[in-house]
Amino acid sequence: MATWSNLNLQNSASPLMEQIIFFHDHTLIILMMITILVSYLMINLFFNKYINRFLLEEQMIELIWTILPAITLIFIALPSLRLLYLLDEINNPLITLKCIGHQWYWSYEYSDFNNIEFDSYMIPSNELNSYNFRLLDVDNRIILPMNNQIRIMVTATDVIHSWTVPTLGVKIDANPGRLNQTNFFINRPGIFFGQCSEICGANHSFMPIVVESIYIKNFINWINNYS
Numbered sequence: 001m002a003t004w005s006n007l008n009l010q011n012s013a014s015p016l017m018e019q020i021i022f023f024h025d026h027t028l029i030i031l032m033m034i035t036i037l038v039s040y041l042m043i044n045l046f047f048n049k050y051i052n053r054f055l056l057e058e059q060m061i062e063l064i065w066t067i068l069p070a071i072t073l074i075f076i077a078l079p080s081l082r083l084l085y086l087l088d089e090i091n092n093p094l095i096t097l098k099c100i101g102h103q104w105y106w107s108y109e110y111s112d113f114n115n116i117e118f119d120s121y122m123i124p125s126n127e128l129n130s131y132n133f134r135l136l137d138v139d140n141r142i143i144l145p146m147n148n149q150i151r152i153m154v155t156a157t158d159v160i161h162s163w164t165v166p167t168l169g170v171k172i173d174a175n176p177g178r179l180n181q182t183n184f185f186i187n188r189p190g191i192f193f194g195q196c197s198e199i200c201g202a203n204h205s206f207m208p209i210v211v212e213s214i215y216i217k218n219f220i221n222w223i224n225n226y227s
Contacts (some may be wrong), residue, residue, distance in 0.1 A: 001136070001167075001193045013183050013192055013213065016087060016217035022129030023079050085171075090183050093151035097142065101154070101161030102176035102197070104203040108142055112222050116164050117144050136193045141210040145219040146186045153181045159201060165211055173198060179214060186213040 002010055004023060009034040012018045027143075049161040056135070110116035120138045138200050144150055156174035168184045186192075194209035 002134070011171065013167045013188055014169055015187065016184060017167060017196060019083055019086060020169050022160060023083050023210060027076055028152075029088050030072060034072065039182065049109075055212070063146055075210075079120045087182070090151060091149050093183055094148040095144065096151045096153060097144070099152055099154045099163050101156035101158075101163070101200075101207075103201060104207045106163070106207060106209065110138075116223070116226055120210075122208050133193070135206065136195075136208050136210070138208055138210045141191070141212045143212050143214060143219060143222050144186060145216040146189050146213045148216065149185055151181060153179055155179050160198050161196050161200050161204070161207070162198035163194070163209060164197040165192050165209055167192040170194075170213065171197060186211075189213045189215065 003182075012021055017190065031155055038105070043145045080196055096111055098111055100107040100109070105122070106120045108118060108120060118140045122135065122140070123132055123137045125134055128137070150168070152163070154172050154174045158176060160176070161174040161176055162171060168186065169185045170180060170182060170184050172180050172182045174180070190213050192211045192213065194211070196204045196207045198204060
């Protein structure tokens with residue numbers, strides 16, 4: 001989870017989030033190179049005294065500074081397109097989780113296991129325990145097995161919400177009357193926090209998401225006990 005003064009991205013818990021972080025670093029390096037080059041040229045322009053009163057046009061330099069930005073954009077666009085296709089790929093999911101956005105809470109359905117259903121509300125500040133996180137913890141967490149492909153199907157009943165867990169690299173809109181889907185793969189155990197990242201009303205930041213990743217054996221025990 002994010003903490004105070006944390007300027008970096010959160011540590012990834014899925015291969016897709018790792019690829020997103022790699023793309024972020026790749027693009028940041030290109031932006032730094034552009035910034036340094038343009039800054040150097042501007043500073044050099046301010047402090048030199050070179051004058052050429054016969055210079056009216058120079059087609060070669062105009063050709064160069066038209067082609068170079070286009071090549072730079074290609075270096076950004078190709079990894080971006082690759083990542084977009086990776087995010088949309090569905091690879092034989094083991095579990096399908098249905099997520100329904102309400103004002104101001106989430107509902108979840110495990111349709112593969114005897115229709116396990118529950119609502120997930122944020123824990124109020126006056127009911128927090130010492131191990132809970134204020135404005136982030138919920139009364140019913142999403143329990144999912146690690147090292148398995150998981151599909152999530154998202155919709156809403158009232159307004160547009162957005163199911164977002166940064167550590168897993170997932171951000172998908174929940175639209176009324178529409179069913180969106182995406183997938184993710186959790187590669188380590190842990191508790192991962194998210195929030196509704198759509199401006200869906202006054203209290204949209206008070207409908208957090210908590211995903212608890214556990215081993216498949218413990219997940220099977222949880223399913224059996226819940227049933």
